[in-house]
Amino acid sequence: MENTITGHTRLAALFATPIRHSVSPMIHNTAFQALGIDAVYLAFEVGTDGLERAIDSIKNLEMIGANLSMPNKILAVEYMDELSEAARLIGAVNTITNDQGKLTGHNTDGTGFMRSLQDIDVDIIGKKITIIGAGGAATAIIVQAALDGVKEITVYNRKDDFYDKIKAKLAYISENTNCAITLYDLSDENRLSKDVAESTLLLNATGVGMKPLEGQTPIQDFSIIRPDLAVCDVIYTPRETEFLKQARIRGAKTNNGLGMLLYQGAAAFEKWTGQEMPIEIVKPIIE
Numbered sequence: 363m364e365n366t367i368t369g370h371t372r373l374a375a376l377f378a379t380p381i382r383h384s385v386s387p388m389i390h391n392t393a394f395q396a397l398g399i400d401a402v403y404l405a406f407e408v409g410t411d412g413l414e415r416a417i418d419s420i421k422n423l424e425m426i427g428a429n430l431s432m433p434n435k436i437l438a439v440e441y442m443d444e445l446s447e448a449a450r451l452i453g454a455v456n457t458i459t460n461d462q463g464k465l466t467g468h469n470t471d472g473t474g475f476m477r478s479l480q481d482i483d484v485d486i487i488g489k490k491i492t493i494i495g496a497g498g499a500a501t502a503i504i505v506q507a508a509l510d511g512v513k514e515i516t517v518y519n520r521k522d523d524f525y526d527k528i529k530a531k532l533a534y535i536s537e538n539t540n541c542a543i544t545l546y547d548l549s550d551e552n553r554l555s556k557d558v559a560e561s562t563l564l565l566n567a568t569g570v571g572m573k574p575l576e577g578q579t580p581i582q583d584f585s586i587i588r589p590d591l592a593v594c595d596v597i598y599t600p601r602e603t604e605f606l607k608q609a610r611i612r613g614a615k616t617n618n619g620l621g622m623l624l625y626q627g628a629a630a631f632e633k634w635t636g637q638e639m640p641i642e643i644v645k646p647i648i649e
């Protein structure tokens with residue numbers, strides 16, 4: 363294999379733990395190589411203890427930038443010089459850009475999800491959607507959907523710690539956007555059925571459907587699914603959760619979380635390089 367690393371090669375990194383399973387190095391290095399960009403992307407095992415020093419190294423080593431995973435995404439907010447609107451509203455950073463020593467925290471998880479809807483030809487702008495879940499993935503999607511012009515979001519979560527924590531945050535997001543956002547108990551099946559009937563999209567943004575909850579579904583009554591409803595899952599392992607399978611059987615357009623994963627990376631790549639990620643080359647390596 364030809365060695366293309368030189369004294370000019372720049373570094374982008376992932377600061378996370380655990381990290382060795384991550385597909386992000388494959389995604390970004392494939393894209394750098396395909397476009398002839400003189401940069402590499404490496405994964406560093408960094409937890410919250412080492413995060414401040416790792417983020418300092420973005421400045422000290424004149425790195426292109428970095429990606430973060432949980433729980434670093436939340437802690438990183440306080441180390442940024444600036445925050446994008448989405449990162450501020452979400453309260454979490456998954457992408458850091460370095461503009462000559464000025465570090466800006468972005469969150470591309472929500473934009474990743476929004477772009478993934480184009481793959482199934484679904485437009486939710488100006489419409490109502492229903493989201494199950496109120497954790498990190500859900501919050502990023504709710505904020506981006508609200509910023510992009512979704513009219514109304516009904517959020518359903520079981521009555522756990524997330525339910526209590528997210529209430530004030532959803533009110534804050536709603537006040538700062540033109541989107542009406544309300545939170546309901548996931549066990550209120552009648553209300554859920556009514557909201558889904560008025561929605562263009564139903565999204566599972568919980569971990570229900572992947573290990574250790576593989577085979578389980580976040581809703582039990584699938585009679586609320588109709589053919590003109592888009593049904594999405596943030597989960598991509600398995601590629602088709604039981605939730606998506608049941609929706610597909612009832613004729614709904616479905617999409618798993620692979621697009622969100624791919625396009626959050628593409629959005630980070632574009633912020634770092636100013637170039638579009640070559641999706642047709644990168645997509646096959648994660649499918």
Ligand code: NAD
Nearest residue numbers: 495496497498499500520524567568569570596619622623
């Ligand atoms: P989180 O821990 O922040 O939130 C978990 C959410 O699931 C909460 O709303 C919680 O109430 C809900 N939940 C947990 N167990 C439940 C149960 N038994 N019944 C009903 N609700 C339940 O997690 P997160 O970071 O938001 O991740 C959620 C899922 O999103 C995970 O499967 C993760 O792999 C996936 N994810 C995908 C992408 C992507 O790019 N596709 C990105 C981030 C996260």
